[in-house]
Amino acid sequence: MTDNIFDMGDIDISWCPGCGDYSILKTLKDALVELDIKPEHLVMVSGIGQAAKMPQYLKCNYFNGLHGRSLPAAWAIKSTNPELVVIAESGDGCTYGEGGNHLIHTIRRNPNITNFVHNNMIYGLTKGQASPTSQMGMKTAVQVDGVILNPFNPLSFAIGLDASFVARTFAGDQKHMKGIMKKAITHKGYALVDILQPCVSFNKINTYKWFSDRVYYLESSHDPTNQLEALKRASETDKFPLGIFYIKEKPTFEENHDIYQKSKEPLYKRKRDLKKIKEKFL
Amino acid sequence: MSSFSLENKKDISIVLCGAAGQGIKTVEQFLTQVLFEEGYNVAATKEYMSRVRGGTNSTEIRVSSTRVSAFVDRIDIFIPLNKTAIARQRRRISEDTIIIGEPEFIENELDIEKYKIIEIPWTKIAEEIGNRLYSNVIAAGVIAGLFNINKELGKDFLRKRFATKGEQVIQNNFNAFMKGIQIADEIIEEKGLKISLEKTKITNDSQMNKEIIYNGAEMIGLGAIAGGCNFICSYPMSPSTSVLIFLANHSDDFAILVEQAEDEIAAINASIGASYAGARAFVTTSGGGFALMGEGLSLSGIIEAPIVIHIAQRPGPATGLPTRTEQGDLELALYSGHGDFPRILFAPGTLEDAFYISQQAFNLADKFQTPVIILTDQFFMDLYYNFPNLDISNIKIENNVIETNKSYQRYKLTENGISPRGIPGYGKGLVRADSDEHDEDGFITEDLDLTRIQMVEKRFKKLEEIKKNVIAPELVGKEDFETLVIGWGSTYTAIKEAIEELQNKKIAFLHFKQLYPLHPKTTEYLEKAKNRIIIENNATSQFGKLIRLTTGIDIEHKILKFNGMPFSVEELVEKIRKIVEA
Numbered sequence: 094m095t096d097n098i099f100d101m102g103d104i105d106i107s108w109c110p111g112c113g114d115y116s117i118l119k120t121l122k123d124a125l126v127e128l129d130i131k132p133e134h135l136v137m138v139s140g141i142g143q144a145a146k147m148p149q150y151l152k153c154n155y156f157n158g159l160h161g162r163s164l165p166a167a168w169a170i171k172s173t174n175p176e177l178v179v180i181a182e183s184g185d186g187c188t189y190g191e192g193g194n195h196l197i198h199t200i201r202r203n204p205n206i207t208n209f210v211h212n213n214m215i216y217g218l219t220k221g222q223a224s225p226t227s228q229m230g231m232k233t234a235v236q237v238d239g240v241i242l243n244p245f246n247p248l249s250f251a252i253g254l255d256a257s258f259v260a261r262t263f264a265g266d267q268k269h270m271k272g273i274m275k276k277a278i279t280h281k282g283y284a285l286v287d288i289l290q291p292c293v294s295f296n297k298i299n300t301y302k303w304f305s306d307r308v309y310y311l312e313s314s315h316d317p318t319n320q321l322e323a324l325k326r327a328s329e330t331d332k333f334p335l336g337i338f339y340i341k342e343k344p345t346f347e348e349n350h351d352i353y354q355k356s357k358e359p360l361y362k363r364k365r366d367l368k369k370i371k372e373k374f375l
Numbered sequence: 376m377s378s379f380s381l382e383n384k385k386d387i388s389i390v391l392c393g394a395a396g397q398g399i400k401t402v403e404q405f406l407t408q409v410l411f412e413e414g415y416n417v418a419a420t421k422e423y424m425s426r427v428r429g430g431t432n433s434t435e436i437r438v439s440s441t442r443v444s445a446f447v448d449r450i451d452i453f454i455p456l457n458k459t460a461i462a463r464q465r466r467r468i469s470e471d472t473i474i475i476g477e478p479e480f481i482e483n484e485l486d487i488e489k490y491k492i493i494e495i496p497w498t499k500i501a502e503e504i505g506n507r508l509y510s511n512v513i514a515a516g517v518i519a520g521l522f523n524i525n526k527e528l529g530k531d532f533l534r535k536r537f538a539t540k541g542e543q544v545i546q547n548n549f550n551a552f553m554k555g556i557q558i559a560d561e562i563i564e565e566k567g568l569k570i571s572l573e574k575t576k577i578t579n580d581s582q583m584n585k586e587i588i589y590n591g592a593e594m595i596g597l598g599a600i601a602g603g604c605n606f607i608c609s610y611p612m613s614p615s616t617s618v619l620i621f622l623a624n625h626s627d628d629f630a631i632l633v634e635q636a637e638d639e640i641a642a643i644n645a646s647i648g649a650s651y652a653g654a655r656a657f658v659t660t661s662g663g664g665f666a667l668m669g670e671g672l673s674l675s676g677i678i679e680a681p682i683v684i685h686i687a688q689r690p691g692p693a694t695g696l697p698t699r700t701e702q703g704d705l706e707l708a709l710y711s712g713h714g715d716f717p718r719i720l721f722a723p724g725t726l727e728d729a730f731y732i733s734q735q736a737f738n739l740a741d742k743f744q745t746p747v748i749i750l751t752d753q754f755f756m757d758l759y760y761n762f763p764n765l766d767i768s769n770i771k772i773e774n775n776v777i778e779t780n781k782s783y784q785r786y787k788l789t790e791n792g793i794s795p796r797g798i799p800g801y802g803k804g805l806v807r808a809d810s811d812e813h814d815e816d817g818f819i820t821e822d823l824d825l826t827r828i829q830m831v832e833k834r835f836k837k838l839e840e841i842k843k844n845v846i847a848p849e850l851v852g853k854e855d856f857e858t859l860v861i862g863w864g865s866t867y868t869a870i871k872e873a874i875e876e877l878q879n880k881k882i883a884f885l886h887f888k889q890l891y892p893l894h895p896k897t898t899e900y901l902e903k904a905k906n907r908i909i910i911e912n913n914a915t916s917q918f919g920k921l922i923r924l925t926t927g928i929d930i931e932h933k934i935l936k937f938n939g940m941p942f943s944v945e946e947l948v949e950k951i952r953k954i955v956e957a
Contacts, residue, residue: 356630
C-alpha cells in the first residue's frame, strides 16, 4: 500500500512483530484516504504508550504529549482551530487509567474529535503490568497474586455519561474496524472507539484466539439511540459485541462555545483590536 | 481623651472590619470610587478568612493628598461591623484611632474612656429606613460626609450599583446614604472631627481626571488582553481566580476562548494544545495548582509551545492559608518541571508593571517558544489604587507564526535556537510536536550523540537570547548608597514607602520585576553596597538563595515575614532602621 498519502514509506517501527497496532495503523490510513482527509488538515494527538506512538507512523500533523493527557490537548486543538480533523489515539492505560478524569470531562464537553483507544488489557511499553481493563486474576510482575480490581468497562462508562458516539471494534477484523473508524471520524461530536487488540509480547491470556472466540457483531436490529439497551449490551462481559453501541446527536463544544457564535474563524486568524482596550478601560 | 481632629494628616487610613457576607466589599468599592472621583488619592487592600460567611475580614482604604499604594498598620478611622472586629484588629488600634460604630461592638471590647469612640446605632437606624442591610451604606455615608464628598457622586454610584434592584431599593440606599451624611455633619459639629486633606480639583484636563483605578488581578488580565491572549483554560483556586473571572467577563468583547478545566493538569495540557494550534494561551493558578502543572510545564519546555502562566501565591505547604499572602512559590516556579529547559520569570511590583509585564509575557512566550511565568500573590491581586493612565500607543502584539511549506521542520536548528513556528492547518507543511526527545522534524529520536545534544543546546541557545533582554532592576534612591535593600514582586510599594519615610540618603532600594534570568547588573549593585538587606514575604529568603546561586553573594541581613500578611510600611521602617543603626 505505497500509494496511500499517509504512508511514511520505509520507517523503523517500534512495535513487536504480530502486534495488533500494525493492523490498526493500516486500517486507519485506509479509512482516512477513503474519507478524503488531507494530511495537513489532520492532527493526531496521543499520550504515551505503544499505541501513542501511532502518530509517528502516519504522514500528518501530530501532538504527542504527556501520558494520560491526550484529551485536554485534543479538544483544545480542535476548539482553537475547528477546521482541523483531530483524532486522539492512545492505549487503555493512558486513556482509562492516567487520563481517567479527562475522559469524564471530555465526554461532558463533547468536542468534535475522535478517540481511538487500543485496548490490549495490559501495559505494553512498561512491559506487562495490569491495565485498568485487565481481567481479574491476571498475574503480572506487579500483580503477583493476580489482579483483584474489577476491570474498567469503557463502553458502559461512556454510555452512562451520555457520550455522543460509543463503539467497539477488534484489531483482528480490519473490515469492521475500517467501517467503525469512518463512522466515528465523520460523526459530529466526541466519538469513543474501544479497539480490542492483543498484545503478543506481554498478554498471554487475551490472545488473538481468545478475542476471536469472544467477539461477535451487534445485530443490525440494535438501536444505537436507545441508551438503556446500549448499556445492557455494553455490560456483557463473557462475550464482546462489536459495533456502534450508542449514538446521541447533540451540539458540540465548539458549536456551543461563545467564541464561535459571532465568527467561525480559527483563533490564529483573528486580530486583537487594541483600540478597544483604550475605549473600554483606559 | 484628646481631640478627634484629623486636621494635620496628609494620609488617612480607614479600616472596615466585619464578617464575610456583610457587604464590606460594597462599602469599599463605594468609598474608593467616590473618594477618587472627588479628587483624593486612594489605595485599598484587604485580608480575609477562607470562608464564605462569618469570620472577620477587613479592608483598609488609605485616602491621601499624595499617591499611596502600600499597606500600613496604622488605623486612623476604624469601623467595626461585628462583635469580633475590634478583637481581631486590636494590635492595630491605638489611642489615636477614631472608632465609629455600633455601641455593642465597642463597649465590651474597649475601655471607652481611653479611646476616641463615636457610637452610632446603625442597625437601628437602618431598620428605620427599611432593612438592617442598609447599615453599610449609612457607614459609607458617614465616611463620605467626613470627607465632604459631593453627594451626587455617592448617589450616582448607588444608582448604578442597584440599577437592577428597582426604584425602591435605590431610594432606600439614597436615604441610608443621606442619613450617613447627616450623622457625619453631627460628628464634625459635636466632636470637632475635622479632615483637611488636600484634594485635586477635578476638571476635564486635570491629571487626576486621567488617572485610572484597578486592582492587580485586573491589570494582569488586561495585560493579557493587550498581549493578544485568546485562550485561557484554568481551574479555580484562590487567589488566582479573579484573573480567570476578569477574562471571562471580557471574553465576548475580545474573543477569548475561556474554559474551566476539570483540574490543573487538564488546564495546562489544554493550554499547551491550544498554543500548538496557534492560540496565545494563558493559565492562572496558585501554588498548589501549579504544582500539578509541573509535568505540563516541562512539556511546554520540550515541545517549545509558548505558554504564559500566572501564579497568584498564597502560603503553603499544601492547602496552607488559602486566602492569605506569601512569596513562597518562587523556588517552585523556578525549579518546577523535570529536565533542563529555559523559562522566564516575572514578578510585578506595581499595577502598571502588572499590565506591561503581562502584555510582554505573551510576546516573549511567542518569540522564544518557552514558558513565561508571572508571580503575584493575594495581596497584589486585591490591591488597588489610582495611577496615571497607561500609555498603550507603543504596545504591539508580536506574532511569530509563519505559514509553513512542504519542507517545514518544527525544530529546525538555527543560529539562535529559535525555530520558525508553524501551526497545523496554516500552510502546506506538517507540524510535529513530540514530548519525547525529537529530531528537527519532530520525530522521536534515540540518537544520543548528535541529535539529543543538539536539541538540548538548541533549547538553551534560546536562554542566551532571552538574557539579552532582561528587565533591569529598578533602583529607588541614589546611586551612592551604602545600604541596599533588595526586594521583588509585590513588596515594592511597602518597601518604597518605608525607604522614603526613612529619609536616609545612604539607603537605596533595588527592586526586581524579572527574577529569572537575573539581570547581569545585579552583582555590580550588590558589590557596591556596604550593607545589604533582603526583604521577602517568605520563610527562607527564596530570592536571596537565587541571588547567591547566581552572584555568589550571600545577603547578610534578611527581613522575612510568613504569617500570611503583607509587610506594612511601619514594620519595614522599624526593621530597616534597626539594621542600619546597628
